[in-house]
Structures are given as structure tokens and as C-alpha cells.
Amino acid sequence: MKRRSFVKNVSLASAAAPFVLKDINFQPIAKKLFNYSKMAEGRVLVIIRLNGGNDGLNTVIPVDQYANLVVQRSNIVIPETSILPITAEVGFHPVMTGMRNMFNDGKLSIIQNVGYPEQNRSHFRSMDIWTSGSMDISETRGWLGRDFDNHYPNYPNDYPNATYPDPFAISMGFEVSATCQGLMGNFSHAITDPFASFNLANGNAVNDGTYFGSHMEYIQTLIDQTNQYGDQINAAANAGNTLSTLYDDNNPIAVQLRYVAQMISGGLQSKVYILNINGFDTHDAQVLMTDPTLGTHADLLKTLSDAVEAFQDDLNLLGLEQKVAGMTFSEFGRQIASNASYGTDHGDAAPMFLFGACINSGIIGPNPTVTDQLVNQAGNEMMIDFRDVYASILKDWFQVDPVEIQPLFEHTISYVDVLGACNVGLDEEQKDESNLLVYPNPARSSATLKLDCKDEWVKAEICDLQGRSVGVVCDRQLTPGTHSIPMDISHLSQGHYVIKVYKYSGIASIKFQKLK
């Protein structure tokens, strides 16, 4: 077992901690405890927070508007020849080779222009909005915490227990995550090293009903949970494995993700892992004066990209790719125009990344618009509401019933297909009515799409990873039953594709791979 150093000079940022009060009159929100579907069982979501407001325009670069980028941000713009080509419209920052590889493998997707209406440019308020998944200033719970509350009312009272021996979420670092703040407690458990042993002395303080009393109960519960969860985490970490050689020991996020892989492979049942990277508030010296491909922002993106690539490689080697998906988020993007300090000020919408083998790969949404007009304080316009992304993750990944999801959010949800690629045909209970299957898969010149339908119009199209249609398989009225539709794919170039099937009853999709 590894030894941890006594002092860690790391300060990972912000969030909220458990909050405990007994005997509170708590009304369970859900009438019946919703059971996550079998398919979602064991699924894990990894969340990486880019703290400070990531500059989306220097991350996912709209190369189709390069000339205007030069107008807007001449002192920080990445030289055109250095940009990593992704598609005709989009390029990556040159340090993001890892994420570029993942994109090409269909294991990274980009959701463009994510934000919320009437952007608040305060770090603190905006981070509250992103972690709570709500624009209501009085909302103190996190978006995941609200969902956990529905499933595990009364937490943290009587947790852990025999049915739920493990933390529901793990926050890598010292602080719990505001995303997991529930009504009475925070569902995330902060750890810095899963191999550290916890054996804290317990007290016998009494809750006398005052603030002091509530603190006594809070600390007691914290000590109990720390010891009990600590044992579970130790056991999982020791039983777990890690196989990738891509992790860099000097990359703090890579080290944390390796711990995450060890805990998952060791059987820890935590559903969410949260990591944090500080430093994205690049008001100045975002790039080096002498070389815009280097500097603070490049270092941060490299940390992220290298770490995520290593983690995905590990998941693949461990056979866990179908169980783990990830996302990044930041409180806002930055303004389109740079400032004279080789930096950028607080802006509006920005891209999010999703990663994993089960993502609906490609690019969702168009590039942000960059004009040749300098508009004071202008940011990128929001096109996709971040709450829709959250809701879609709950639906696609954790298979939460949409009836349960809608009340978690204050606006009417428009679902986005983000994480459904592993859902089809895997689970009897939740079997998609389309029953999609592509065979053979991978395929060379032809393949067959098998689907079920009612007496309805069915449109099936092949899309590339950028979401562009590259061929129509079917677009007609079908009879009820199972259909096997031949597909000529000889014209397609090698790579990953998604077949989207639109029916009256809904949309389904399935991925396949075209070989040479």
C-alpha cells in the first residue's frame, strides 16, 4: 500500500460540504424510490471542472473564421499552421493531441456554445449556476444532489449502510463538490488518495438544537463516514488495477484519474467522480508574449488533454469503457476580443467536452460566430442550455426517467443526444423500441441495419462524427415489425459513424465503424 505524505500542498478549489440535521421534517420528493435501470447499473460519470472560465475560442478553434479571430485577438490567436485540424470548420489548440486522438476514435464529442440565458459574468454566481443547474438564486442544492435526494432521502442519516456501503460520489481533492449538495448533506466524499487509511477517533458530542449542536452532529457524521467510506475506498483501491502507461506522474489530473480508474476497477460503487483544474481565469498572460502556442492556457489544456487520453486508454485496457463517461465544464467562456495583457476577460458561452466510448460522438452545434467587428465586452452567444446537457446525461447515462428529470430543472428540457451510444440493445427492460442493430460491425462495403417499428414513417440516416448526414438508408412508411435494411457504405471513408433513426415514437441511434 502506498503511503501518503503527511502534508499536501495542494489547494483544490471550492464547493460545499455535508450538512446534517436530524429530526427535520423531510418530505420525500419522489413517491416511490426510483430504481436506476439495470443498464445504468455500475455506470460512472467523471466530471472535470475547468475553474476560472475557459477560453473556448482558443480551445475549440473556429478555423472557418480564422481571419476574424485575428482581428479580434491578434495577440493571443494560435497561428493557423499550428492548429490541430479536426474538421474543416474546427481545430484544436496544438497541445491537445490526446483529445484530438480521442475525437478521431469517436471517444470525444464537443457540444458547442453551451451556457444559459443572460450570462452572469461573476465567477461565483456563474459557478453556483453551473453547479446547481439552476438560475434560481435561492437554490442551494447541486444538480446531482437533487437527483440523489430523490433516490436516497434522509441522506446522510444512516448512510453508509449494508445496501449502500460506498460513497455516492467522490470528489478528488480536499473539498466536496457543490454539484452533489443535497438537502441535508453533500453526496460527495472528498479524498486525496484512495490508499490513505482513515481511523479517526470518534466523539460523543450532543446536538443541543443550536448552531453548535448542528455542528456537533455534522462533525460526528463526518468522522463516521470518513472512517467507514475510507475502508471501502481502501479496499477498492487495493483490489483495483491500472494498466495504461500514458499517465504522467507530474500531471496532477492524470494522477487523480489513475486513482479513479483504480477505484472503479476495484469495484467501488460510486456513481460520480469530480475533479477540478484551477487557473482558467486568464485575464493576463494567457499566452506567452513570444509564442501564443505556449503559456498558462496551453499548460492547462495539455494537462487536461493528456490526462483524459491516458484515462480513456486505461479504461479500454481495463475493459471498463462501456461503464465510464466523462464531461468537462467551466463557469463561462471568455470574451471574443482579447485584452492588451495577452489575456481575455469574462465572457459567455463556451464548448463542453464529453468523453468515453458511449458518447454520441462528433460535434453538436455550429461554431460560434466571430465577426470582424470589435464589440466591447462581446462574448459568444449561448445556443445550447447547459441544463439540457445535464438532463440529457441523467436520461442517457443514468437512465433516469424523464418524468423524474423535468422537476429537477426549472425550464422545459430539450434533450440533446449526448451519451446514448451504448444504450441500444443491451438491456431487456429498457430495450429501445427500435431494437437497432448494425451487422457486420465494423463493416467494409455493405452492412445491414436491423430495426423494429410500428406502422409508421421511418427515416434513417448515416451521420459522420460532426453530425452531418452522409447518406440516407431509409426514408419511407414501413409496416409494423422487424426490418433488415441493406446499406451501401462503399462511398464512406474509413472511420466511425452514427446511424440516426427518426420515427414518430422517437429518435434512436447506433454507432458503427467503417473499415477500408
Add this chain to the structure above:
Amino acid sequence: MLPDQSVDTPVSLSMAPFAGPWTKWEAAHLLKRTMFGPTNQQILDAVAAGMNATVANVLQIPAIDQPLAFDAAETIVPFGSTWVNAVYPSNAAQAQSVETARQLSLGAWIMKRLNTEPLSIAEKLCFFWVNHFGVTAIQDSRGTYNYHMLLRQHALGNFKQMIKDVTIDPAMLLFLNGATNTLYSPNENYARELLELFTIGKGPQIGPGDYSHYTEEDVAAGAKILTGYIVEGLRSATLTSPQSTFFPILHDTTTKQLSYHFGNATVANNGALEYSDYIDIIFQQDQVATHICTKLYRYFVNYDLTADVEANVIPIMVQTMISNNYEILPVLDELFKSEHFYDISLKGAVIRNPLEAIFGAFNPAESVPNYDLTTNSNLYLLIYGFAQGQGLDYATPPSVAGWTAYYLAPNFTKLWLSSSYIKNRFDFATLVTIFTGIPSGGNNFKVNALTLVDGLSIPSDAPTVIDDLCDVYCPKPISAAQKLVLKNILTNGLPDFEWTIQYNDYIANPGNTTFSDPVRLRIELVINRIFKMPEFHTI
């Protein structure tokens, strides 16, 4: 918020002078909220002096020594002298090496201040301002030192003047990019935080770019108003401190339009003093006083701002602040003498921050390292590191808003404790009590158990020892059952008189470790236990 519904909220919301019995608990409450760790004797002295005299004593800012050079990398000033007005070597690599030495000196200096605080609010209040402005140490420790001394200078002074001076302080100009905010490219960073965090505060967003008390247009106008200052002399080989200099050519001379929140005021060009005109306009809004008084309340009294407190307590503080033209002292003077402050429901309402936990353990035992300068400094740096490991890096707040424990609802100071942090706290408690102590220069620094016990009212009486230790370390009396557990640790399960004999033998044989070691060990075992009790972690 939940505590409103389920926690006993204050009975008294009165800001009238507290007229109840002034006992050890009231005195201890005042000193624990205004200091890092009062001693038993300080608490007893406060009881004897009475409330008014004690508050008057607390509300003074004593002079302090300057940081001293101790690291070999300091090549400009001699060992043991101060470097705060010294130049740097002209060679950049050597300057970097000297800067590293000065940062170490500065870190040790900060910890020493907390460890040796007299009966005064100074250190607790300076930390309040460090948290309020969130400035990170700059790359010239002379500037960092000057900034911290500026906060200390104004800590109990005039808030408006403090804001003005901080606005053009080199550390702030560098931290929030004021030093690169020019006519040619306004940088909004400082202008935004000046409104959002430092003065008027951000309210709910009530329209596009409208935050109840100011708008995005005010941020943009503020950035223009503040243009023109740059920082000179960083790590200079000739200048003895970094300086803020105004360059008229970099200043935006247009007339700036503020929003309806400031009565649509305009700010005409006034060159180097325009920032001051702007701050005067901001301070015409009483919301500034509301913002800072609320923050003072949350820090010194209770993070849970109940509707009753907002309606009854804050307005009195605001009124006092306005009628005293933004002087801070009268507000705190009134608060610390108020009936509300001593309400029983508020004792233990704050969870100690890491430095309150660390020096809350050391200071009551008068544990101050008195080795040579190098050993002391290295020891203080180790303590600095322990505080970092528990979530508090004094010179590097996590963001411009300060530490989350002071602003993030609903948990506030509970954020000082997570499973990671509490483990580090408990490990630290073990280290400085029953384990080796913190090693430095061949010495081991621990909580001085013998000094601690000698300072109690009747050290030879086991029940009194436990009572006094709880008075010093816990915010409220603990149960008889808990006291019995602690007393059994003290006496090792033997009758109380055995402790009396042991203690008296130690007193009768000064310098004889055969007699002092058992006493020390028993006290160490007791405080090791106390430092791991939930009660200790609140004040």
C-alpha cells in the same frame, strides 16, 4: 436556509449594550471570536476587567516586528535584518533566488504574528481583510509585505480610505490586472471585483447585465476610470519597493457614464485622482455599508444570516457605519458590546478555520518556539504547510472572493471540514500532543503541556484541570459524562488524589523530568483527545 427552520435562532436581536452577567463564558466568547487562541489567564483577566474595558483592549492594533532574513539565499541584507526596504540583485536568476528567501521569511512572519498575538483583534481582523480582498502574494515580497501592512493600517480605520488605498496598491494592481488596464485596452478585472466583492456587492440579476446594485456598463466605465496606473520597481536593483505610478498618456480622459444605480452620475476626467472620485460616488450608496457589515457579521458572529438578523441587527450596524463616515471601529465596538453578540445560541456557531484550529491549540498553552531564528522560521513554515494541508494558505486565497467557507451557502464554515481535511487536522493534533512534535533544527515543537497546566486555576485538582481545559478549548460546557472520560484519561483511571500527588511532586522538584514527564504525558493525552472532539472545532 435550513438552520432557520430547525436550529434555535438567537433569542435576543438587540444591539443594546449587553447587561447580563459577565462571566468566564462571555469573556471567552469575545476573545475566541476576536483572537486565534486566548489563554486561560487572558480570559480570567477579561472577566476581571469587565466587558467595556476588554472590548477597548481588543479593539487596538499593536505594532509588530518586521520579517527578518534567515535563508542563505538572501544575499542583499545580513542574516537577522529585515529586507522589506532592500533592493534585489540586478541579475534575474539571483533576484529570483532572493525572492524565494523573502517569501519564506514572509510566510514565517505571518505565522509568528498569529502565534504571538497579544490580547487584540489585530490578527483575526487582518485575516478578515486578507479574505475580503483575496489578493495573492506577488512576485516581489516587499510589495506583498506592504500590502499586508496596508490592510493592518486600515484594519480598524476608515473603510472608504482603505478601498482607495488598496485600489492603487501595487499588489492589487498586479493581482487584478489594474497595472495593464489602459486607455488602449481596458481590463475589467479589478473594476468588476471592486463592485461585486469589495464595495457594493452583487445582488440578484434583475435584467441583462444588471446585478441589482450595478450593471455591466458600470464595470466597463469603472475599467476606463481606473486606467493609467502601472507598477514600477518590481524586484528592482535600485528602487526599495514596488510603486504605483500614474501615466496620463495611458488614462482614458473621456467622461464616463454610470448607470441608474449610481443616479446616472458621470465621472469626468480627473487623471490620477479619478479613481478616488469614483469610489466617493460608489460610497454614496448605503448598500456599501450593508455589504461590508453583513460580511463582518458573518465572520465575527454567525454565517447564518436569518431574516430577523437582516431586519434587526444589520441595519443598526449599517447606521453606525454611515453615521461614522465608514469608520470600522465604532461598528465592531457596538457589536462586541451588544446583547445579540452574547446570545447563547451563537456560541459554537462558527467552525474553526485551520489557523484557528492550529493556533487555537498552541496559543492557549503559550507555545511559542524560542529557538534560533532559522529554527523558528523553518518551524513556522512547517506550520504554514500544515495549515495549507488543512485548506488555508494564508498568502494565497483560493480566489478573489476569498475562502469558500466565508461565502458559499449553505455550508459556510462547515467547508473547513471534509473527510480529507479532518484527517489532516487529526493527524496534526496527534503530532503536536502525543507524538514527536514538529521537528525543526533538532528540536521538536509541541503544545507546551506543562505551561498549559501551570496556567490553570488549580492545576493540582483533576476536575478543575478538566473544567479549565474545556473553558479554553470548547465554546460551551461539555456534558458531565464527557468530562468524566477526560478526567479518566488525566488520572489514568486512578482516584483524583493520585493526580494531585503527581502534580505536587512535579512542582516540588523543578527541572526533574522524572516528575514532570508523567504530568506532561497525562496532559498531552487529554488535549490529544480534546483536539479530536467535535466541540474543539467550533468557537
